[in-house]
Amino acid sequence: MPHDVSWDEYNAHQSGRRPRPSLDMALDAVGPSTSPDASGVPTEDRVAVDLGCGEGVEVTALLEQGWTVHAVDGEPAVLRRLAERTPADHAGRLHIHHLAYAEIDALPEADLIHSSYALPYCPPEHFDRVWATVRAALRPGAVLAVQVFGPHDTSFGDPEMTFHTEAQARALIAGLDVVSWREEDADGMAYTGPKHWHVFHVVARRPTEG
Numbered sequence: 001m002p003h004d005v006s007w008d009e010y011n012a013h014q015s016g017r018r019p020r021p022s023l024d025m026a027l028d029a030v031g032p033s034t035s036p037d038a039s040g041v042p043t044e045d046r047v048a049v050d051l052g053c054g055e056g057v058e059v060t061a062l063l064e065q066g067w068t069v070h071a072v073d074g075e076p077a078v079l080r081r082l083a084e085r086t087p088a089d090h091a092g093r094l095h096i097h098h099l100a101y102a103e104i105d106a107l108p109e110a111d112l113i114h115s116s117y118a119l120p121y122c123p124p125e126h127f128d129r130v131w132a133t134v135r136a137a138l139r140p141g142a143v144l145a146v147q148v149f150g151p152h153d154t155s156f157g158d159p160e161m162t163f164h165t166e167a168q169a170r171a172l173i174a175g176l177d178v179v180s181w182r183e184e185d186a187d188g189m190a191y192t193g194p195k196h197w198h199v200f201h202v203v204a205r206r207p208t209e210g
């Protein structure tokens with residue numbers, strides 16, 4: 001993200017889009033609730049974390065499907081908008097955490113951790129600690145869906161961002177079962193205009209034992 005565009009501006013632009021495919025894939029991997037109510041909404045307390053949730057499109061989708069959701073982001077305005085637009089009957093399941101990556105040293109235990117296009121913006125000096133908290137928060141059987149950026153990405157070299165080679169990205173999920181692994185290495189569009197995307201789209205599951 002060029003530094004002349006604020007996260008508030010970027011995130012506001014996300015309002016109204018569909019939830020990202022990474023969330024659909026993660027939800028497919030989690031599977032249906034074992035105890036839906038008459039309308040199909042799960043009644044058990046399934047917990048999700050959306051790390052770097054931005055405008056909260058995925059947070060809202062999870063709330064609508066009955067999840068308890070911890071929405072984490074460093075940008076106060078998006079979290080305010082998320083709280084304001086969340087209907088009262090969902091608000092009790094929404095937990096908002098205004099945290100910069102520099103401040104994250106624990107996350108709630110979760111059945112699903114989603115983090116779309118957000119972890120690359122964690123400064124390198126904080127990444128290992130943040131990643132350790134993500135891994136520690138995965139309950140047995142929990143699903144993780146993240147994107148990390150590779151060295152061919154246009155933004156490579158930004159000192160405030162963290163990049164991973166394929167080997168490094170695979171090492172991040174060591175010990176997890178790979179549900180889906182896709183490398184994108186192609187020209188495309190970003191909010192700020194054309195760019196080259198080098199992204200590892202990863203969905204993985206913590207084994208139920210071990």
Ligand SMILES: C[S@@+](CC[C@H](N)C(=O)[O-])C[C@H]1O[C@@H](n2cnc3c(N)ncnc32)[C@H](O)[C@@H]1O
Nearest residue numbers: 007052053054073074075100101116117118121
């Ligand atoms: C590209 S947006 C992705 C937002 C959302 N997950 C999505 O898919 O649209 C990156 C998010 O990371 C957050 N972010 C960037 N730097 C951060 C930092 N140092 N600490 C915490 N959050 C940060 C921004 O506020 C923004 O919401």
